[in-house]
Each structure stands twice: as C-alpha cells, then as structure tokens.
Amino acid sequence: MNARIAGALYLLTFLTSIPTLVLYQPVRDNADFVLGAGSATSVTWGILLEVLLALACAGTAVALFPIAKRRSETAAVGFLSSRLLEAGLILLGAVSLLALLTLRRDAAGADPASLVAAGHTLLAVYDGAFLVGQSLMPVLNAAFLGSVMYQSGLVPRVIPVVGLIGAPLLLASDVAILFGLYERDAPLAALAALPIAAWELALGFYLLFKGFRPSPMASRLSR
Template sequence: MGSEKLKIRFAGLFMIVGMVAGIFSVAPAIDSGDYLTEAAANFNRVIVGAVFQFVMSLAYLGFAILLYPIIRRFSGSLSVGFLSFRVIAANLVIFGTILLLLILALSHEFVKSSPGNALDFKTLGNALKITRDYINHVFMVLVLCIGNVILYVLLIRTRLIPKWLSVWGLLGTFLSGVASIMILFRVVDVITSEYLVLNMPTAVLELIMGMWLIIVGFNKKVLYAYRRR
C-alpha cells in the first residue's frame, strides 16, 4: 500500500505539473499575426515555451504510467484505453514542439532573407503554423479528452475519488472538446477569450484533483476491497 500511495501522490504532482506547463508553453510570438518576425525577436521566450511543452508531454505520460498498474485491477480494458490515448496525446505534444522549433528556425531565416523571398517564407510558415495549431489545440486535445473520459468513467464506477470530482472532470472534458471542435471549424481562434473560458473548468479541475491525489489519494476502502479479491 505504501508504494501505491507514493505512485498516487506523484500522479497528482504530474497532473499539476502538466497543467502549469501547459500555461507556460504558450508562446504569444508564435500566435501573433507577425509571427515570422516576432518569433525571432522573442527567441528565448519561444524556447522556454518549447521546453514547457516538452515537460507537459512527460507529465501527461507520467500521470498515466503511474496510475495504470493501480486502475487496471478495476478494469483492464478501460485502463489500457486510458493509457493508450495518453501515449498518443504525449506523442502529439512532442510533434507540436518540433513544429514550434521549425517555425522558430524559419523565422530566423525570414528576417535574414531578401524581400523577394517573403512570399515563399510566409507560405511555408502559414502551413507550419496551421498544422501546429491543429495538432496542439485540436487533435491532441481531442485525443486527451477521449482518454480523460475513459478515466473519469472508471473513477465514477469504482468511487476511487469523490463522484463530484469525476463528474466535474467529465464536464470540463466536454467543454475542452467543444473548444477544440470550434477551432477545427474556425468558429473561434487559438488563445481567444472564448477558448480560454471553455478550457478553464478543466484547468481548475486538474489543480484540485492533483492536490486531492497528493493529500488524500484514492479511497482506501475501495483499494483494500479490490486487493482482497
């Protein structure tokens, strides 16, 4: 039980780290209209964003790896599904990080190039930026949402955490998914007030649930009952 409690606490820590890293991974220079010049001018800030984005991928994966051996006793299929979607999401985050660095490299070449090549750079830059936006804010989030739905359904069924936390998680996941679908159909843009409001419930939930796992952990009676089976 001691090792399980430690894993659950670290899982809560990774949940908070992932949420915080996600906030600091935002690179305003890349999301600006003049990103080809702004990225080069804010080189250090973009690099910091890339580092935090990579940390976020590790936190997402670490959270799932730590919980998997515990939750698989309750449902093998749901736990495998949760872990699988987390692995996919982590890889998409890494892919998004690579695209971010490619945009930064392109920005450096753009500011050194002659005006005659501007159109070629902008065409390539737009393709990279749109791809990054879809990877980071649509496909990665939707994959993450599917994994989270699986996890919260399992938690509701097992009562490992209070039901209100799991229900909140499902609601926040739904709203985050809606935000990503709105970006996919270009109803809203990336990092707008509407997008941030729809993702706020998930961010707050991850902070509270992370602290819950660190301080309280899973329901000891439920864990003990399944250990005796």
Template sequence: MVSNKKIARNVGVLFLVATAAYILGNGLIASIVNVPDYLIHVYPNKTQVIIGMLLEFINSAAVVGIAIMLFPILKKHNETIALGYVAFRVIEAIILIVGAISPLLLITLSQEYIEAGAPDASYFQTIGALAIKGKYLAFQVAMIVLSLYSLLFCYLLYQSKLIPRLISIFGLIGYASLLTSALLEIFGYSPGIFLFLPGALFEIILPIWLIVKGFNSFAIKSNQ
C-alpha cells in the same frame, strides 16, 4: 497502503508539472510568434523559443507518466480502461511533441528571412503561417484524444469511488466541454475559454485532492 498514497501524490505532482510546463512553454513561444512581425523576432529570440519547446516536451513526458503511474491502481477496477488510458495518453503526447517541433521550423525560417533582408515575399509568411497553424491544430487534436478517453477515465473514477464522485462528475463535465471546444476549434469556430476552462480546472482540482487526500483506501481494498 503507503504505496498507494505515494502513487496518488506522484500522480498529483505530475498533473501539476504537466499543466505548469505547458502553460509556461506555450507562453514563451506565443509571446514571440503572436506578433505581426514575428519572423523578425523568432531567430534573435531562439533561446526563448527552444526553452518553450523543451517545456512542452516536459508536459508530454508528464502526461505519459500520469497514465503509467495510475495503471496499477486503475487495473484493479478495469484493466481494459487502464491500458487504454496509457495508450491514449501516449498518443496525446506524440501529437503534442509533433506540434512542439513547429517552432523549430520557425527559427530556421526566421533566420533565412532576416538574412534575405526581410523581403516582402509571400512564401515566407505562408510557410510561417503553416507552422503556427500546425502547432495550433496539433494541440486541438491532442485535446480531442485526451478528452475522448478521459471521459472513460472519469467514469472509472466515478464507478470505483477512488475519489469523491462529485470530483469525478466535474471531470466528466470538464472533458465533455473540452472535447466540444476542441471540435469547434477544428471546424473553425472559436468558443473562447469558457468550454476549455472546466477541463483545465479539473486537472488542477484532481491533483490537489490526490496530493492532500490520496485515493479512497476502502475502494482500493475492496478490489484486492
């Protein structure tokens, strides 16, 4: 009983750490690269860019930790889904790590651009644009991977009653919206924040519930 509560709290904390780390890390990087003359600013602000990248690595480690911590709870209800959740969160983490490496390429590119006297050479801008686009696309692909299997994760939460079913339903809606948002972005359409928001809110509501209330102990006992 105590162990299950501890797992719930740890999972909740990891969800919040993952969210905070990605928001802070991406924000640090975006504040440098999302300006018209970013190639002049990236290298002088390389420390900020590297810190942002490391924070995104923390996010990747946290999402894997979430699945590993949840495995002993979820496998009592459906071991196949529990194993799949671990696998898909590992895949998500790898894709996010690949995307997070792109800013390192920008640091080198920026250094060469500055040393060359900031020339009006199109290949600098082309390489820079590819690095930025690669990070953006990696994030969208990671969200597709996350959403696809998290629908099964939320279904299992709903079926098992480990958390209130209303939260599980909100998770299903949230990840379906997130999947739609990521697919639209991949195809070149920008739906804005509205489709992204429900999934993001679920990943705040769920951890808070787990930290405060934990899992439904009756649901766990019934499968022991």
C-alpha cells in the same frame, strides 16, 4: 506511491503548459517572426516547457495505468492510449515551432515571402496539434479515467463528476472550432475548457496530498 507521483505530474502539466500562452506571443504577434521579429528566446523556453509537458502527460498514464486496469482494463487501455497520444501530439507541436526557429536562424539569403509562408504553415501545424492533442485528447482522458475514479471511489466522486460533465462540453467546443464557428482563443472556448482543467487540477492536488481514499477497491489494489 503511484497516486502521489501521478498527482505531482498532473500539477506539473499546469506549470509547464500555462506559461506557453505568454512565451509563444512573439510568434503570434509578429507575422514576420521567421524573418527576425520578436524574441526567439521566449519561444525556445516555451518549446522546452512543452517537452516537459509531454513527459509529464506520459508519466501520469504510466503511473495510473496499473490502478485503472484493476477496475476496468478497457478504460485503463483507453486512458493510456489517449494520454500517450496527447503527449505525442504535444511533441509534434513543439517540433513544428522548433522547425520555425531553425528557419528563422537560417533565413539569410532565402526569399522572404516564402519564409513567411512556411512560418505560417508551421504555426498552423502547431495549432492543429494543439487542438487535437491538448483539447480533444483531454476529453477522452476524462471519459476513461473519470469513469474509473467515479466507480471505484478512490477519490471523492465530485472530482470525476466535474471531468465527466466537462468532457462533452469541451468536445462540443472542439467541434465548433474545427468547423470555424469561433477561434481557439475565443472566450467561449476558454469557458468550455474550464471544467476539464478543474478536474485535472483537483485530481492532481488530491492525489499528491491525500493519495487514494480507503475503499473496498483500494483494499483489493493493496493486496
């Protein structure tokens, strides 16, 4: 049961995260969004989806922690911690955009230049929270959970191998972004994130439709 719940929640993370790429465009396309340019409704829906995304992330950690703990307590605690931290940073990003919407709604009578500067600051907070929460934390998630899944054989080993290969690639990309070698939305950044996305998507589908594979580890977990 835990496997199928975790699988459904992993797939939910994709359903709630991908649309925000479009829903947040009004903030990115309009430098004066805080003054009333662009659609606030679109951004509001994006915030709601990211709250659901954070809850789904936390849910995967809760569902898989007991399974991972029986294989490696260290890896299980590491996965739980990084996944919950990821959820917290997603909420931080959502709160920053919620504050931006509040500024926009209450902008009457305020200095426009100050409002625009505050809006850019809040968007920068979102971008920073995204880089650490939705890009760096998945590296740790893949390292901890991927090692457990590979060693236990609860899922086909090719699935965690993709995650374990993708983790250092995404880490290198995150460091490059941090030092300004390219932007977060650069094609190279998207390419570096593909293996981790593939690992999580494949894991979600497998757990939802297949559950855990029969194995010596699975037998011990069922006792």
